[in-house]
Amino acid sequence: MENVTVCYLDEDSMKKLGIEEGETVRISTKHGSTILKALKFHGEQPNIVFVPYSPWINNIVNPDTNGVGMPSLKGIPAEVEPVKGGHVLKLEELLRGILGSRNDGGF
Amino acid sequence: MELIIRNGFVFDPLNKVEGEKMDVFVKDGKIVEKVDECKAKVIDASGMMVLPGGVDLHCHIAGSEVNAGRLLRPEDHFKNFERKTRVTRSGSGHSVPSTFTTGYRYARMGYTTIMNPAMPPLEAKHTHDELNDTPMVDKGSYTLLTDWWFILECLENGKIEECVRYAAWILKATKGYAIKIVNPGGIEAWGFGRNVQSLDDPVPYFNVTPREIIRALCKVNNWLGLPHTIHLHTNNLGKPGNYITTLETMKCVEDLALKDKPVIHITHCQFSSFKGSNWRNLRSGAEEIARYVNNHSHVTLDMGQVIFTNTTTMTADAPFQFTLHQLTGNKWMNHDVETETSSGIVPFRYKRKNFVHAMQWSIGLELALLVDNPWKIFLTTDHPNAGPFTAYPRIISWLVSRKARESTFKKISLKAQRKSLLPSITRELTLYEITIMTRSGQAKVLGLKNKGHLGVGADADVAIYNLNPEAIDPSKDYKEVRKAFRNAVYTIKNGEIVVKNGEITKHVNGATLWVNLQTSEQKLFNEKLKEKFRDYWTVEYENYAVEENRLKISNPINVEAKI
Amino acid sequence: MMEVFKAVTCPVCACLCDDLEVTVDKGKIVDVKNGCAFSKSKLLNYNGKQRVLKPLIRKGNDFAEVSYDEAVKQAAKLLTEANYPLFYGWSMTSCEAIRVGIELAEEIGGVIDTTSTICHGPSTLGIQDVGLVSSTLGQVRHRADLIIYWGSNPLIAHPRHMERYTVFSKGRFQEKRKLVVVDVRETETAKKADLFIRIEPNKDFEVLQALRVLIRDDELDVEKVAGIPVATLEKLAEMMVECKFGALFFGSGLTMTEGKNRNVDAAISLIRDLNRITKFIIMPMRGHFNVTGADMVFTWQTGFPYAVDFSMGYPRYNPGETSAIDILLRQESDAALVVASDPVATLPRKAAEHLVKNPLIVVDPHMSATAKLADIVLPSTFVGIEAKGTAYRMDNVPLPLKKIVEPPTGILSDEDILSKILFEVRRLKENAS
Known part of the structure; x- marks a missing residue:
């Protein structure tokens, strides 16, 4: 699961935001925030953070389907900030969070 | 299970039985001479018509093109649905119903055998999977062979025998029932967005003409001894003036006729019987076509009768569908299939007040009434192209009754009323002739020996309609006729009662009919084909063919091919 | 004994490349020719640590191993008791399994939707x-x-x-x-x-x-x-x-x-x-290897390609209303059967939260994120490796999926598991009436 707990920024964005390769960052949107490890994208990608699809980011996408059944999973306005030594959740921690509201207490 | 159908008026044209009051005996799925009267279940058919189960030789009901039509048109399904019952599956669709619903609707009308006319070889598995899910009827599918590169190349090089081998291989590989030809040459041309305009237009990049393709495939058909003739959708279909092309097409295989046996079937002929040079001066070419057919024995036709309704047009004739899209501005699907064929879909509404649509309605009926011999023209709507198959009872009423025709006629476009040949036609078909046009004639031209009749040994596919030919005059009581044919009192499939009073009482599967060609050893030929395979297709040789075990119930028709 | 299977269809993405050559030695795949990196990775490593080898039923924080019969019985009970169950997934299984899935959803009167709903x-x-x-x-x-x-x-x-x-x-x-x-x-x-x-x-x-x-x-x-x-x-x-x-x-x-x-x-x-x-x-560019096939079977059986609601006894289709995300966000479903997909990993968090709040049955070869949160896990075979079937390429061309190796002892295919559930559901309904 290691490879999906990362995000990609181009060199310019990293410089602008003061992010070092391999450092953890917080990505926040209107819907929530998550902490992932930042990697460098080798190509043009100005002002965009690219994140592989995973349970680590399903709280920051826009669930609204605009009445057509499809949430917005790309092109979501987001803020990215460096978080030195941030904690990237383990899968079990994530799942516990999702299950949190269940009455029988989960696992 | 044994059955006695007692005291009905039996119509069995293949055995020359015309409305005689008699009993029909059924045992183990077959018509028999006698059953054990103590054990047999008795159906009292007094005052009713007993017919062989209906046969439809041309209805688009399964496969990638039909399914694309379903996908395209949720608006066709929203208000037309069927609930799940204890015996039936649910479904939806007016002009392109889902598979289960298609089977049930045919069975309710007393139909027991239907043929899907357009199967792209590469997607044959899809067609068969849908046929597996089309219950209540026996069914088959025609393999689209027109502009398959292997055939075009053989023709370029004049290698007819090789053509026969390729055709034999692909019919078997696709579990097809007949050879389908659609706008020969035009489909290959469509690969780069073009079309052909006449029988002698060369096909771009291939040194052949439509005429050569038609003649070659007709020879192939004869050579292989297939049960049906070539099944042909003409060039220039749907264009004013195309009746000339149709006449030329029929003529071009005249010399290939085998005694009195037909060698070519021109399908949904209405669409190919237009006179005139544009849409404004469109006229009927039905007289000319009918005259030719009346004087020749090598041709059969089906109507492709227009129904005034909202429907979905779909054919392998993709350039025609593009024209239709341009003409209407309606949404458009196109699906070309590598090295083989193409298809297109456009929703369409036939309107009474539209001159062209009304002319088309008239032309279909004119053809059916002007062709003298009902064994030569069959009742279809080219479902769903000219209308859904559920409209057949309405067409029957038009054919048997002038009054029925007049009642619709007076509502159509005034200009069409002035140009139509219908007012001059007094002929009213008999119920015997209707029986021929809706089952016996179709079974005969399909070469289905056990279908379309009620003689001893025939499949026990029977339809019983609540219509007393002694008590009614179809000409006057056409509404009774229509009502009776809409819902069979009984439909019997393989000797089992599956419909009673228009309701499905049992879900049965029905078999898939296909031609199992027995050929000589083809090992060398197959090796050659295998070598070329990857250059032509994007799938592997091993994954192309439809295995027989894919068919839920397989009913191979064994044919000894002379190759 | 080394055995080489030719013309194997790749069960990964909707390109459905069917020219793989797979070498099997003593019942194990040892080599894959012509495949891409994904293809090789799946075919060589599918049988990993995450494989579920026994049907599981949740007992508090743990799972207890049970027989298929027991798991199927419980699953059928949960589904028949529900008012508006959701049948979700279908893009990574065979058309044959999807056919049974639709019949099951229709029998119960639930909603059936595919992963198309969050993709194409x-x-x-x-x-x-x-x-x-x-x-x-x-x-x-x-x-x-x-x-x-x-x-x-x-x-x-x-x-x-x-x-x-x-x-x-x-x-x-x-x-x-x-x-x-x-x-x-x-x-x-x-x-x-x-x-x-x-x-x-x-x-x-x-x-x-x-x-x-x-x-x-x-x-x-x-x-x-x-x-x-x-x-x-x-x-x-x-x-x-x-x-x-x-x-x-x-x-x-x-x-x-x-x-x-x-x-x-x-x-x-x-x-x-x-x-x-x-x-x-x-x-x-369709994603999963049989997401196109799911569209196809849905369409020919019901008239609609996804988001089909059988709660009225006939197929209804209105994405935005009858689609999985909307149903979950409105918190309307009261049970779910997930087949061949991992919605907890892929749906927006709020939708996933409602999914796991209610009885959840998962049919999957793997302990997926969704399976980890399920009430019942029915392990299945990998279609295209351990079971045969049909899939549709992104351009609607149907291709056969092959069985190359035997599944782990006793493990059933999606199609068989769903058929068993359907049979049990019909038995329960029969008894109730």
Whole structure:
């Protein structure tokens, strides 16, 4: 699961935001925030953070389907900030969070 | 299970039985001479018509093109649905119903055998999977062979025998029932967005003409001894003036006729019987076509009768569908299939007040009434192209009754009323002739020996309609006729009662009919084909063919091919 | 004994490459030829630590191992007791299993939806609005001289697409082709392009409409559209008009961003317009190996491709209402059966939260994130490796999935598991009436 707990920024964005390769960052949107490890994208990608699809980011996408059944999973306005030594959740921690509201207490 | 159908008026044209009051005996799925009267279940058919189960030789009901039509048109399904019952599956669709619903609707009308006319070889598995899910009827599918590169190349090089081998291989590989030809040459041309305009237009990049393709495939058909003739959708279909092309097409295989046996079937002929040079001066070419057919024995036709309704047009004739899209501005699907064929879909509404649509309605009926011999023209709507198959009872009423025709006629476009040949036609078909046009004639031209009749040994596919030919005059009581044919009192499939009073009482599967060609050893030929395979297709040789075990119930028709 | 299986269809993505050569030694796959990295990785490593080998039923925080009979019984009970259960997934199993799944959803009167709902669902809506001008992939290989990938990165997501069907393939009429890539970022595919057009996120609709204007030889009275100089768009329009056969492949870059189905609508309309001038086709780059097959079977059995609601006894279809995400966000479903997908990992968090709040049954070979939160886990075989079946390629071509090796002892296929549940559901209903 290691490879999906990362995000990609181009060199310019990293410089602008003061992010070092391999450092953890917080990505926040209107819907929530998550902490992932930042990697460098080798190509043009100005002002965009690219994140592989995973349970680590399903709280920051826009669930609204605009009445057509499809949430917005790309092109979501987001803020990215460096978080030195941030904690990237383990899968079990994530799942516990999702299950949190269940009455029988989960696992 | 044994059955006695007692005291009905039996119509069995293949055995020359015309409305005689008699009993029909059924045992183990077959018509028999006698059953054990103590054990047999008795159906009292007094005052009713007993017919062989209906046969439809041309209805688009399964496969990638039909399914694309379903996908395209949720608006066709929203208000037309069927609930799940204890015996039936649910479904939806007016002009392109889902598979289960298609089977049930045919069975309710007393139909027991239907043929899907357009199967792209590469997607044959899809067609068969849908046929597996089309219950209540026996069914088959025609393999689209027109502009398959292997055939075009053989023709370029004049290698007819090789053509026969390729055709034999692909019919078997696709579990097809007949050879389908659609706008020969035009489909290959469509690969780069073009079309052909006449029988002698060369096909771009291939040194052949439509005429050569038609003649070659007709020879192939004869050579292989297939049960049906070539099944042909003409060039220039749907264009004013195309009746000339149709006449030329029929003529071009005249010399290939085998005694009195037909060698070519021109399908949904209405669409190919237009006179005139544009849409404004469109006229009927039905007289000319009918005259030719009346004087020749090598041709059969089906109507492709227009129904005034909202429907979905779909054919392998993709350039025609593009024209239709341009003409209407309606949404458009196109699906070309590598090295083989193409298809297109456009929703369409036939309107009474539209001159062209009304002319088309008239032309279909004119053809059916002007062709003298009902064994030569069959009742279809080219479902769903000219209308859904559920409209057949309405067409029957038009054919048997002038009054029925007049009642619709007076509502159509005034200009069409002035140009139509219908007012001059007094002929009213008999119920015997209707029986021929809706089952016996179709079974005969399909070469289905056990279908379309009620003689001893025939499949026990029977339809019983609540219509007393002694008590009614179809000409006057056409509404009774229509009502009776809409819902069979009984439909019997393989000797089992599956419909009673228009309701499905049992879900049965029905078999898939296909031609199992027995050929000589083809090992060398197959090796050659295998070598070329990857250059032509994007799938592997091993994954192309439809295995027989894919068919839920397989009913191979064994044919000894002379190759 | 080494055995080599030829013409094996790859059960990974919707390219469905069917030319794999798989070597099996003592019942284990030891080598895969012709496959891409994903293909090799799946075929060589599918039988990993995450494999579930016994049906499981939740007991508090743990799972207890049970028999299939017991798990099936419990699953059928949960589903029949529910008022509005959701049947979700279907894109990574065979058409044969999907057929049973639809019958089960109909029998119970639930809603059945596929992963299309969060992928190419908007493409379907676009198609239902304007149609689709398309072809099989071989037609592209033989004829296309212009290839456009829009919001799609085949080199990463469909690794053999370009080699087998487009830029690097060889056909009867074409060998050389131009490649255009339109994306918000310079992807690996973009780096190979003759023309790369980088557009601002969420601006696809504007660019597509601008192109519709330009191919009609009209002029645009602005300098830029979505950050792209009009001159660049004019160049692309020129290439489109001049080609003999063009093909545009679009990915989730169109369907998942602002505009959604309207973007697809615009893209299809552009290609439709181009057919008045030249030959052009368009095709969605479908993801999972049988997501297209799910569309197909749904459509022929019910009339609708996904998001089918049987609660009224007949198929109803209204994405936005009968689609999985909406049902979950409205908290309407009261049980779920998940087959061949991992919604906890892929649905928006709020939807996933409602999914796991109610009885949840998972049919999957793996301990997926969803399985970890389930009440009942029914382990299944990998179709295309341990079970046979049918799948549809992204261009609607059906292909056989093969059985190459035996599944772990006692493990059933999706189709068999679903048939067992259906049988049990019918028995329960029979007893109740």
